Amino acid sequence: MLFPNLCICCDGYISHQENQVCDLCMYTLPKYEENEFKDNSLARKFWGRVRLENVAAQYKLTGSSAVKSIIHQIKYRGNTDLGIAMGEVLGATLMKSTLFTDVNLLVPVPLHPKKERLRGYNQCDLLLTGLGAVMNLPIAKNKLIRKKHNSTQTKKNRYERYINSKEVFCITDIEALQNKHVLIVDDVITTGATIEACASVLLDVDGLKLSVATLATGI
Numbered sequence: 001m002l003f004p005n006l007c008i009c010c011d012g013y014i015s016h017q018e019n020q021v022c023d024l025c026m027y028t029l030p031k032y033e034e035n036e037f038k039d040n041s042l043a044r045k046f047w048g049r050v051r052l053e054n055v056a057a058q059y060k061l062t063g064s065s066a067v068k069s070i071i072h073q074i075k076y077r078g079n080t081d082l083g084i085a086m087g088e089v090l091g092a093t094l095m096k097s098t099l100f101t102d103v104n105l106l107v108p109v110p111l112h113p114k115k116e117r118l119r120g121y122n123q124c125d126l127l128l129t130g131l132g133a134v135m136n137l138p139i140a141k142n143k144l145i146r147k148k149h150n151s152t153q154t155k156k157n158r159y160e161r162y163i164n165s166k167e168v169f170c171i172t173d174i175e176a177l178q179n180k181h182v183l184i185v186d187d188v189i190t191t192g193a194t195i196e197a198c199a200s201v202l203l204d205v206d207g208l209k210l211s212v213a214t215l216a217t218g219i
C-alpha cells in the first residue's frame with residue numbers, strides 16, 4: 001500500500017468508506033455558513049474593489065489546523081484525489097445555494113506557467129474537476145492566464161491596481177467568455193488581491209458576470 005489508512009487531519013485510522021479525511025474530521029471542519037446571503041462577509045471584502053455577483057466559500061481557515069492540512073495536501077503534496085473530492089464538496093454546497101443557479105462557465109485562478117510546471121498541476125484545476133462534475137458545468141482552461149509571477153500589491157490605489165492587474169493576468173479568448181456568468185475558483189482567499197486582479201481583467205469582457213467560490217477563506 002502506498003498510503004497508510006490514516007486521516008490526513010487527525011492521524012486516526014480511517015475505514016475504506018472514508019476518503020483520506022475521517023468522518024469525524026469531515027463533520028467538524030469549520031464551515032463558512034454564509035453562502036445563502038448575498039451580502040456575506042466574504043462578498044463585502046470586495047465592495048468598492050470589483051463588481052461581483054455572488055461569493056461563496058466552503059470552509060473557514062482561521063483556527064483550523066484540519067483545513068490547513070487539507071489545503072497543504074492539495075497545494076504542495078500532489079494529493080489530486082483529495083483536490084477533486086474537495087471540489088465535489090464545494091460543488092454540492094453551491095448546488096444547495098440559490099445564488100449560483102445561472103453560472104454557466106467555470107474558470108480556475110491561473111498559476112504562472114513556470115510555477116505550474118514546477119508543481120506539476122494547478123490546485124484550482126483539481127477543485128474544478130470535482131466541482132464541474134457535480135454542477136455539470138464546462139471548465140474554461142487557459143482562457144485567463146497569468147503572465148507574471150509576482151502577486152498584486154494591495155497598497156496601490158484602485159487605478160494602479162487595475163493597471164497592475166493587466167500586467168499580471170490576461171485573456172486569451174474573449175469570445176469564449178462573452179455574455180457568460182463565470183464562476184472563478186480559488187483554493188484560498190485571504191486578502192482577496194488575486195481575485196480582485198483576475199476580476200479586473202475578466203470584467204472588461206462584454207456582458208460577463210462574475211461570481212467567486214473558494215475552498216477556504218481567511219475570514
Ligand SMILES: [Zn+2]
Nearest residue numbers: 007010022025
Ligand atoms: Zn480525522
